[in-house]
Amino acid sequence: MLKVKLGDITFASPITVASGTYGYGNEVEGLAEVNRLGGIVTKSVTRHPREGNPLPRITETPSGMLNSIGLANVGVEMYCKEKLPFLNELKTQVIVNIAGSSMGDYLETMDMLEEADGNHIGYEINISCPNVKEGGMEFGVSCEMTEKLTKEMRRRTSKLLIMKLSPNVTSITEIGLAAQDGGADAVSAINTVVGMGIDVEKRCVKLHTVFGGLSGPAIKPIALANVHKLYKVLSIPIMGLGGIASAEDVLEFILAGAHMVQIGTTNYINPNIGVDILQELEAYCTENGLKNILELKGQLNS
Amino acid sequence: MLKVKLGDITFASPITVASGTYGYGNEVEGLAEVNRLGGIVTKSVTRHPREGNPLPRITETPSGMLNSIGLANVGVEMYCKEKLPFLNELKTQVIVNIAGSSMGDYLETMDMLEEADGNHIGYEINISCPNVKEGGMEFGVSCEMTEKLTKEMRRRTSKLLIMKLSPNVTSITEIGLAAQDGGADAVSAINTVVGMGIDVEKRCVKLHTVFGGLSGPAIKPIALANVHKLYKVLSIPIMGLGGIASAEDVLEFILAGAHMVQIGTTNYINPNIGVDILQELEAYCTENGLKNILELKGQLNS
Amino acid sequence: MSLREISRVTGSRKIAENTFESTLHAPQIASLVKAGQFINILPSGDWPKVMRRPMSVSGTEGDNLSIIYKVVGTGTEQMYSWAEGDEVDIIGPLGNYWADFSKTPIIIGGGVGIAPIFFLHNTLQSNNIEHYMIMGSRTANEHFLEHDLPAKVLMTTDDGTYGIHGNVVAAVDTIAENLDLSDTKLFVCGPAPMMEAMKDYALAKNIECDIALETVMACGIGICQGCSMEYVPKESKESSYREKYGLVCMDGPIFKAKEIKTCYL
Amino acid sequence: MSLREISRVTGSRKIAENTFESTLHAPQIASLVKAGQFINILPSGDWPKVMRRPMSVSGTEGDNLSIIYKVVGTGTEQMYSWAEGDEVDIIGPLGNYWADFSKTPIIIGGGVGIAPIFFLHNTLQSNNIEHYMIMGSRTANEHFLEHDLPAKVLMTTDDGTYGIHGNVVAAVDTIAENLDLSDTKLFVCGPAPMMEAMKDYALAKNIECDIALETVMACGIGICQGCSMEYVPKESKESSYREKYGLVCMDGPIFKAKEIKTCYL
Numbered sequence A, B: 001m002l003k004v005k006l007g008d009i010t011f012a013s014p015i016t017v018a019s020g021t022y023g024y025g026n027e028v029e030g031l032a033e034v035n036r037l038g039g040i041v042t043k044s045v046t047r048h049p050r051e052g053n054p055l056p057r058i059t060e061t062p063s064g065m066l067n068s069i070g071l072a073n074v075g076v077e078m079y080c081k082e083k084l085p086f087l088n089e090l091k092t093q094v095i096v097n098i099a100g101s102s103m104g105d106y107l108e109t110m111d112m113l114e115e116a117d118g119n120h121i122g123y124e125i126n127i128s129c130p131n132v133k134e135g136g137m138e139f140g141v142s143c144e145m146t147e148k149l150t151k152e153m154r155r156r157t158s159k160l161l162i163m164k165l166s167p168n169v170t171s172i173t174e175i176g177l178a179a180q181d182g183g184a185d186a187v188s189a190i191n192t193v194v195g196m197g198i199d200v201e202k203r204c205v206k207l208h209t210v211f212g213g214l215s216g217p218a219i220k221p222i223a224l225a226n227v228h229k230l231y232k233v234l235s236i237p238i239m240g241l242g243g244i245a246s247a248e249d250v251l252e253f254i255l256a257g258a259h260m261v262q263i264g265t266t267n268y269i270n271p272n273i274g275v276d277i278l279q280e281l282e283a284y285c286t287e288n289g290l291k292n293i294l295e296l297k298g299q300l301n302s
Numbered sequence C, D: 001m002s003l004r005e006i007s008r009v010t011g012s013r014k015i016a017e018n019t020f021e022s023t024l025h026a027p028q029i030a031s032l033v034k035a036g037q038f039i040n041i042l043p044s045g046d047w048p049k050v051m052r053r054p055m056s057v058s059g060t061e062g063d064n065l066s067i068i069y070k071v072v073g074t075g076t077e078q079m080y081s082w083a084e085g086d087e088v089d090i091i092g093p094l095g096n097y098w099a100d101f102s103k104t105p106i107i108i109g110g111g112v113g114i115a116p117i118f119f120l121h122n123t124l125q126s127n128n129i130e131h132y133m134i135m136g137s138r139t140a141n142e143h144f145l146e147h148d149l150p151a152k153v154l155m156t157t158d159d160g161t162y163g164i165h166g167n168v169v170a171a172v173d174t175i176a177e178n179l180d181l182s183d184t185k186l187f188v189c190g191p192a193p194m195m196e197a198m199k200d201y202a203l204a205k206n207i208e209c210d211i212a213l214e215t216v217m218a219c220g221i222g223i224c225q226g227c228s229m230e231y232v233p234k235e236s237k238e239s240s241y242r243e244k245y246g247l248v249c250m251d252g253p254i255f256k257a258k259e260i261k262t263c264y265l
């Protein structure tokens, strides 16, 4: 009832977990039933290891949080050596998230992943990280750059290619169309929204980098709007994310036009939220006589 | 301690109330001490009366709300006849918010207000309403249009001219600079963020117009980021707004670079929140030995 | 004019399945409020949402007023956990009220829509105005059975577990048979389908009918323009401000049946 | 490995000004947790924030574990209102723990930083390891006076209202006079300024010193990378992943004083 296909790949359910909120799947051992998820998207991997931004890096906000982690990660070489073996053992679909500061970065990282002995079925390309000077945002706000990067990557892989879009633009649909024209199999939307916090007592910013990315339930309405806008113009499927915290939220995204969803920040509160939700969705399908959850996709009554 | 100047105008405090969340000052009689506020910004006034969007028009979201009122208002003629007399009696500063669908609309409305016998000390120009097809958003996302409109208005009035900016753009600073170049005395930021809600039970959108504007504490981090970005490039002052719910929030905006602030959605919970806050701010100034609250403006320690 | 009052909880009790009555000590509002009006409640001191919760007043007794509510979400859950003596910030009285009882009133409440109907019932009674009262619910345990009610009261349940088997329309029809309809007026509050049915009935039979609508409200005082309802188009085709849409908080909550395009808001 | 357990509140009591101790029935975590480790708490079922609240375990007794906290915000307010029998979702045990007691331990806690120090104290006691304990606070009523403590315990208050007048550094200095510093080890947890002072002291006197840091945490299990601390730069200048920044939740909360760039996080 929950089975969905993206390209040639079958996912046991449309429920996956978002990059940066689930590590590489091993950290949640004992806390979550990883293998029951539809899939996991790894923390962004970059060409070289990154130490990340100076602290402080996170702060809570009303119904959300700001982060400026700065893509701290082991780098693609270590990823292949240390993280890949565990990921290869998983029975859930693995999507590797790639970030970079330049075209070369992105492509080299992908080349290395293509050559590595990984079972991952696809890539999510982070062209929308607002938290590092060179976080790919120059790609994410430009149609030309997005299309070019997508094309180059498409040439390199026959695995799933998913471009992750930023909401911090005047028109997300233009960027989405560029990704589609470049040959992406899907887009995911949204990455975090640019925000800022101030510590009044210390009279200083709450994140060392001044600006950071807002995530969590606070941004759900923004995410839904972006997903729905994309749904209306794209012919490729959309992975919807942003503030999902319940089965009802997932249904909202599917009704808005999402083909699959990712759960991010809520994993911090409940590392098994994805599995909790898919159980509820199964019950929902049964109760509502749905053969497959995607019968609801984009089905908004007027 | 709270007195601030904007252009030639002195405000008893930097605390004002946002357009659309305080009506025309008369509705809160008995619930709020209007005359103790620094000022009030009226509901958007348009050239002709507007019935507003079909219902439903509002819905709650995590720490916020979506609205698509559609600028329902009496129109400028009725405004002058029915609302102006009451506003003229107020001892607080009145800023009239103008919205429109075309250059002609905006300018005619302003001409009529200039001719009317109003005590208002300035205008806030809504070029950022995401809720009507012709809500001025074509102005708010374009530097050229913003500058042109600002210039035309500047020629027509010597009263305060404040352009109200949208966060739904790739670069708010470009629009802000255009307003400054056009001759605005200040900008206010931010208007609502585009969002959407879905009623899962009914499988329909929660707002008749599909998309609406997100406001309330959920957007405070987004508003702060925009205010701070503007502060770093503009030479004209900024009225900061978006999610303010406490004196601490006001201090956050002032530290981020706001010269004055507006309180919006929180008025619905507490119509006297502005006065409550300014009392707290007075106490804060005393405790912290500030002669004037604006000593804090932009004073972020690093 | 409405005012804001920090009231005190004087008591709460369960009156039906998942339905509660709370009384608040609120001398100023209690002295002003009329049947049909509502108050806008801040459910708790650290209320995390951006809107208050509107509730019809179900009655007053001296300095106290009461409300009746179903627990459906965060706000009503907070109300349900009010303890005696808790302070509750309320704004009221808000909206218009039931008026013009020159024709024989048949007052009809369904679900928690019973609240303003109870208040009306008591107002009519203390003014010695003869009236009929109909209370509808889906099933017996949703009825406030222990309420001590005089004659001319009909109870209905959709499932027949108590009183008349059927909905309130059937009950009204029963009463109406023995009445001069042109000298009868309906006062209605309840769930949308019930109100819609009563509206259709009243229009079909040409009975005067006032209906108290419900919708989401941000401000409750005519500012946000969020609580709109749609009028049946007027003769004058000029579509202008508040001709096409009314505000439930200010122009209502009570509207004439013939003015209302739909009760589903 | 950590696990998630739905614990039950078995009791709560006030132990000092604005400071509370709660005990949770959590058999699995209680059996695993070691002094210095923490748990990550979901303060309530309808918790409106996006992060759990980390709390050091202050001790265990059979199937129960205890925590000590100051009420400072929404989360701790919820904890303060826990009733016996309430279910509380916790994750633990998390982080590293106090280890290596081959040198004479001087264990030092300030404010609610006392929690993991209490646990350490009990661990040392049950292993018959001789040690000194210093508890610092700003003023008398912040001390947990009724705690029944053995000898070799010094209490300090900044304002002299109880015990030694002054801060914990002064107290350590007093003890240290009669000890071989090279055979002494400090174990510290408390407010940032106190930890920073102890760090400087330990480095100046070349005393081994382990410090339990605190910072905001989103996940508590090494995923979000939000809980970073900065290391004193290493010899090897290669700046790479987790060389420059450590994660308090995984690499800590306990770090060696000489590794820590600053205790202010």
Ligand SMILES: Cc1cc2nc3c(=O)[nH]c(=O)nc-3n(C[C@H](O)[C@H](O)[C@H](O)COP(=O)(O)OP(=O)(O)OC[C@H]3O[C@@H](n4cnc5c(N)ncnc54)[C@H](O)[C@@H]3O)c2cc1C
Pocket: C038, C053, C054, C055, C056, C057, C067, C068, C069, C070, C071, C072, C073, C074, C075, C076, C077, C112, C113, C115, C116, C213, C214, C215, C216, C217, C253
């Ligand atoms: C003028 C007026 C008078 C009212 N009088 C009463 C009364 O006497 N007793 C009573 O129990 N309720 C009354 N209501 C409805 C009451 O305001 C809602 O039940 C309440 O706001 C729900 O708050 P919550 O936080 O518990 O639920 P939420 O979490 O806000 O919502 C829970 C569910 O209830 C639905 N809901 C929320 N608000 C409304 C609404 N206004 N109308 C219909 N559905 C809604 C939501 O869509 C959701 O499905 C009245 C409403 C109005 C406008």
Ligand SMILES: Cc1cc2nc3c(=O)[nH]c(=O)nc-3n(C[C@H](O)[C@H](O)[C@H](O)COP(=O)(O)OP(=O)(O)OC[C@H]3O[C@@H](n4cnc5c(N)ncnc54)[C@H](O)[C@@H]3O)c2cc1C
Pocket: D038, D053, D054, D055, D056, D057, D067, D068, D069, D070, D071, D072, D073, D074, D075, D076, D077, D112, D113, D115, D116, D213, D214, D215, D216, D217, D253
């Ligand atoms: C490993 C670890 C162990 C801890 N052990 C204990 C303990 O045993 N007892 C105890 O009382 N507290 C402990 N804390 C701190 C505790 O987590 C915070 O006090 C708690 O999260 C505050 O939650 P709140 O919702 O009540 O306050 P919030 O509303 O979140 O914050 C209130 C105020 O406290 C500050 N604050 C919040 N979290 C922290 C933090 N982690 N460090 C410093 N300041 C903070 C905020 O900046 C704010 O000013 C520990 C923290 C960590 C990381």
Ligand SMILES: Cc1cc2nc3c(=O)[nH]c(=O)nc-3n(C[C@H](O)[C@H](O)[C@H](O)COP(=O)(O)O)c2cc1C
Pocket: A018, A019, A020, A021, A043, A044, A067, A069, A071, A097, A126, A129, A164, A190, A191, A192, A214, A215, A216, A217, A219, A241, A242, A243, A244, A262, A263, A264, A265, A266, D224, D225, D226
């Ligand atoms: C702490 C943190 C770290 C993140 N790291 C990444 C990352 O490395 N790569 C990426 O593409 N997105 C990253 N994200 C963004 C999320 O994948 C997701 O797009 C965003 O948080 C919105 O979803 P949510 O509201 O469900 O969290 C991160 C988010 C958070 C909160």
Ligand SMILES: Cc1cc2nc3c(=O)[nH]c(=O)nc-3n(C[C@H](O)[C@H](O)[C@H](O)COP(=O)(O)O)c2cc1C
Pocket: B018, B019, B020, B021, B043, B044, B067, B069, B071, B097, B099, B126, B129, B164, B190, B191, B192, B214, B215, B216, B217, B219, B241, B242, B243, B244, B262, B263, B264, B265, B266, C224, C225, C226
């Ligand atoms: C119900 C509603 C109506 C609004 N109407 C207007 C309007 O007419 N003109 C305008 O410029 N802004 C309008 N706004 C936007 C607010 O003035 C403000 O920019 C926005 O709500 C963000 O501030 P807040 O989070 O404090 O509410 C409206 C906002 C709300 C919630």
Ligand code: FES
Pocket: C216, C217, C218, C219, C220, C221, C222, C223, C224, C225, C226, C227, C228, C247, C248, C249, C250
């Ligand atoms: S609730 Fe705001 S206008 Fe009616």
Ligand code: FES
Pocket: D216, D217, D218, D219, D220, D221, D222, D223, D224, D225, D226, D227, D228, D247, D248, D249, D250
């Ligand atoms: S709290 Fe998330 S990595 Fe430490």
